[in-house]
Amino acid sequence: MRKLDRSPLYFVRAQGESMQEGGIFDGDILVVDRSLKARHKDIVIACLDNEFTVKQLHTRPRLRLMPMNRQFKAIEPAQDSTLEIFGVVSTVIHQLRR
Numbered sequence: 001m002r003k004l005d006r007s008p009l010y011f012v013r014a015q016g017e018s019m020q021e022g023g024i025f026d027g028d029i030l031v032v033d034r035s036l037k038a039r040h041k042d043i044v045i046a047c048l049d050n051e052f053t054v055k056q057l058h059t060r061p062r063l064r065l066m067p068m069n070r071q072f073k074a075i076e077p078a079q080d081s082t083l084e085i086f087g088v089v090s091t092v093i094h095q096l097r098r
Contacts, residue, residue, distance in 0.1 A: 014029075
Protein backbone atom coordinates (compact mmCIF):
# COMPACT_ATOMS: atom_id res chain seq x y z
CA MET A 1 0.00 0.00 0.00
CA ARG A 2 1.38 3.38 -1.00
CA LYS A 3 1.36 6.21 1.54
CA LEU A 4 -0.22 9.40 0.20
CA ASP A 5 1.75 12.60 0.69
CA ARG A 6 -0.03 15.63 2.09
CA SER A 7 -0.35 18.49 -0.33
CA PRO A 8 2.11 21.30 0.31
CA LEU A 9 -0.42 23.84 -1.06
CA TYR A 10 -3.05 25.63 1.00
CA PHE A 11 -5.62 28.25 0.07
CA VAL A 12 -6.16 31.08 2.54
CA ARG A 13 -8.49 34.07 2.37
CA ALA A 14 -6.76 37.36 3.23
CA GLN A 15 -8.31 39.70 5.77
CA GLY A 16 -7.34 43.27 6.44
CA GLU A 17 -5.41 46.05 4.76
CA SER A 18 -1.82 45.59 5.94
CA MET A 19 -0.56 44.15 2.62
CA GLN A 20 -2.30 46.42 0.07
CA GLU A 21 0.93 47.90 -1.32
CA GLY A 22 2.07 44.34 -1.98
CA GLY A 23 -1.03 43.67 -4.10
CA ILE A 24 -2.90 41.66 -1.46
CA PHE A 25 -6.37 42.97 -0.65
CA ASP A 26 -9.07 42.03 1.83
CA GLY A 27 -10.90 38.97 0.51
CA ASP A 28 -8.14 37.80 -1.88
CA ILE A 29 -7.31 34.10 -2.01
CA LEU A 30 -3.66 33.32 -1.25
CA VAL A 31 -1.97 30.17 -2.48
CA VAL A 32 0.47 29.16 0.25
CA ASP A 33 3.27 26.70 -0.52
CA ARG A 34 4.63 24.91 2.53
CA SER A 35 7.33 23.16 0.50
CA LEU A 36 9.22 26.42 -0.12
CA LYS A 37 11.84 27.60 2.34
CA ALA A 38 11.09 31.21 3.30
CA ARG A 39 13.76 33.71 2.26
CA HIS A 40 14.40 37.38 2.94
CA LYS A 41 11.57 39.53 1.47
CA ASP A 42 9.22 36.59 0.74
CA ILE A 43 5.58 37.16 1.64
CA VAL A 44 4.73 34.54 4.24
CA ILE A 45 2.00 33.26 6.47
CA ALA A 46 3.50 33.48 9.94
CA CYS A 47 2.16 32.25 13.25
CA LEU A 48 3.35 34.57 16.00
CA ASP A 49 2.29 33.59 19.53
CA ASN A 50 -0.57 31.48 18.10
CA GLU A 51 -1.91 34.24 15.83
CA PHE A 52 -1.63 34.03 12.06
CA THR A 53 -0.60 36.99 9.93
CA VAL A 54 0.46 37.68 6.34
CA LYS A 55 3.59 39.81 6.12
CA GLN A 56 6.83 40.24 4.21
CA LEU A 57 9.63 38.40 5.99
CA HIS A 58 12.78 40.39 6.66
CA THR A 59 15.73 38.44 8.00
CA ARG A 60 18.34 41.21 7.65
CA PRO A 61 19.59 43.12 9.55
CA ARG A 62 17.23 41.51 12.11
CA LEU A 63 14.11 39.38 12.01
CA ARG A 64 10.96 41.41 11.32
CA LEU A 65 7.53 40.85 9.82
CA MET A 66 6.87 43.83 7.59
CA PRO A 67 3.45 45.09 6.51
CA MET A 68 3.15 46.49 3.01
CA ASN A 69 1.01 49.45 3.99
CA ARG A 70 2.56 52.57 5.52
CA GLN A 71 -0.31 52.84 8.03
CA PHE A 72 0.90 49.69 9.84
CA LYS A 73 4.03 49.11 11.92
CA ALA A 74 6.62 46.37 11.58
CA ILE A 75 6.38 43.42 13.94
CA GLU A 76 9.62 42.58 15.72
CA PRO A 77 9.14 39.31 17.62
CA ALA A 78 10.27 39.46 21.23
CA GLN A 79 12.87 36.94 22.41
CA ASP A 80 10.23 34.98 24.32
CA SER A 81 7.81 34.93 21.36
CA THR A 82 6.96 31.80 19.42
CA LEU A 83 7.29 32.33 15.66
CA GLU A 84 6.60 29.71 13.01
CA ILE A 85 6.62 30.36 9.27
CA PHE A 86 3.64 28.35 8.03
CA GLY A 87 4.40 28.83 4.33
CA VAL A 88 5.32 31.14 1.48
CA VAL A 89 2.60 32.95 -0.47
CA SER A 90 3.21 32.01 -4.10
CA THR A 91 0.06 33.33 -5.80
CA VAL A 92 -2.68 35.87 -5.11
CA ILE A 93 -6.15 35.49 -6.65
CA HIS A 94 -8.21 38.69 -6.85
CA GLN A 95 -11.96 38.78 -7.18
CA LEU A 96 -12.78 41.16 -10.05
CA ARG A 97 -16.45 41.61 -9.35
CA ARG A 98 -17.55 42.15 -5.77
